[in-house]
Amino acid sequence: DVKVTQSSRYLVKRTGEKVFLECVQDMDHENMFWYRQDPGLGLRLIYFSYDVKMKEKGDIPEGYSVSREKKERFSLILESASTNQTSMYLCASSFNREGYGYTFGSGTRLTVV
């Protein structure tokens, strides 16, 4: 069974902390994505990567960075967590060609206090 695994289901962090959200996929997908989901706003794309060591900004990259050192792993980094980054974070992966859907992880609900 193919999977996208997010390291934490729930996370509570303090304001100003550096936060790492990890995502691993086992499908040999080229593309990996980080979205955040907030009520009424749907999913918003933070960053994506279409290859190892490559990254592209999505719609809301401010306050975030990413790292992709290996094909199967894509990390989202909150450099200095703030309360407005409290959200559900969803990782996804896909093949880098037309016609394929995305496979999502179960999400990490992050609360910044």
Next chain:
Amino acid sequence: SQQGEEDPQALSIQEGENATMNCSYKTSINNLQWYRQNSGRGLVHLILIRSNEREKHSGRLRVTLDTSKKSSSLLITASRAADTASYFCATAPYNNNDMRFGAGTRLTVKP
């Protein structure tokens, strides 16, 4: 920026009825996809329709696409309580690496 917008935002029906959700988008697409999300979980891919297709079926799901109107609809026939979830449309460019999602339709199916 959000590409797809679903309508209605919320829908409540009785078990056995059909549920129709609509999606509008703004720019040219390569394909359009529908996803389902159970409360507090990740999204699950349901169905993909290409820009040169007008209709597609998968079990109790029927998707239509009208590229001239930049709109799509998802029909769930003979709904079940287990269909209760949020449904999202997403539009994909050619290389599949920049997909945008709408805000979703929250479907409640009452037993």
